[in-house]
Amino acid sequence: MNKFILLGLVFSLGLGSCNRFEYSPNQIFDRNSPQDINASSLKRLGDGKTDDKVRFILTGDTQRSRDETVAFVKKVNEMPDVDFVLVAGDFTEFGVLKEMEWIARSLSKLNVPYMGVIGNHDLTSRGREVFERMFGALNYSFTYGGTKFICHDTNSREYKFNGQVPSISWLKTELQPQADVSNYVAVSHVPPLNSDFDQNLVKDYTDAFAQTPGFLASLHAHTHVYELYYPDDSGIPYIITSAMGNEEFLLVEIINHKISFERISF
């Protein structure tokens, strides 16, 4: 009798793990991995040309906080008039495929489109390749409701402070005046006044924003603690959202060329 119980147990375990053949934790895709999430989200979002009240969520550092991410999704889905969600980096703790798949699985339950930005943890191991395939480019931009969102990689330490990250030249190109764009918002993981940001680039970075007419705010994550600061006299706010694990995010509104934000706990 004992034998049959054991056989049954083994058999059921085997069934439960059907289709779970893993070649390596460091493989950069498998047959179930989603692809190009940012591009498909943006396609769903559209350009919001008729939307005069841009409302979006800023969160970040989902890392090991998957249970909280489930609660986050529930909370955001209950909120009215949210246009989209921005996840400002550190999807993963260890930069591996499975973690990125798990977090994408939770975030896919959002009723609104979401876009991801690369964080330093996502650049460990082969995370860069995983991210590029699953989400898309590390530096990209999109325009919604007349505001251009410039999403980019500021994880300088991961590049040994080589002077290329963040890419000031790419940012300057993106900040050029353009038709149908009246405002700009920058979105990245590491804020400029953090030691993981290349300190030799801070002035060029903040100057590039300060010199752009209609630049509204620079949005970040990484430190896990909410913070608002003004690094120069341009009046541009640099805003850091609290981490997913702290069960708090930011609701940001852009109405009539003015930006406002609210801390929301869940």
Added chain:
Amino acid sequence: MNGYHFKHVYILLGFLIVFSGKASAQGFKLLVPDNAIVQFAGSIGYFSVGAGYDLFKNKKGILDFNYGYVPADKGGELHIVTAKFAYKFYEIKLKDWGKFYPFNPGFFASYTFHPKLSYRFNQHLFPDNYYYWSEALRPNLSIGNEIEFNMKKIWKDSGIKAISLYSEMNTNDYYIVNYFQNTSALTLADIFQLGIGMRVKF
């Protein structure tokens, strides 16, 4: 030879020492593996090949050394070396043609060779405990089972003692950390990965 490859020569040397240590202690005869292994998936390669040893007097211990490969079109390219240990707790006789080992828990360590994976993070670049894990060295827990066919009974002239088929589920430190902090978002089925293999005993 560049720095990356050079560093990994030491890891390979480590594996050789494990082999030779066994040789000097127990004589050359024991160095000859008891079985040859082919495995599909199981987190140590798309395919891996290896040599296995029966451990202890009751031969219920399993010690395997594998080399695995993940081609680029399967999410690689990766080269992986693995050392596994497991113990066959139960043995069920299947008449005279075979045996079934339903519960073989164990652990294994794998080392993955890839330019983006380091044994430890650059200590000059990252402050202490900035990143606390090893990218290349992965500790794993495993649960396997194995069905063994007695070839002397089934096919006398094959020159093979036995052929066995096994399946093995494993998880690693990454997944365990994720699981225990997120028991509602993740299931055990999420964190356990599957591999299957064949063992030929000479």
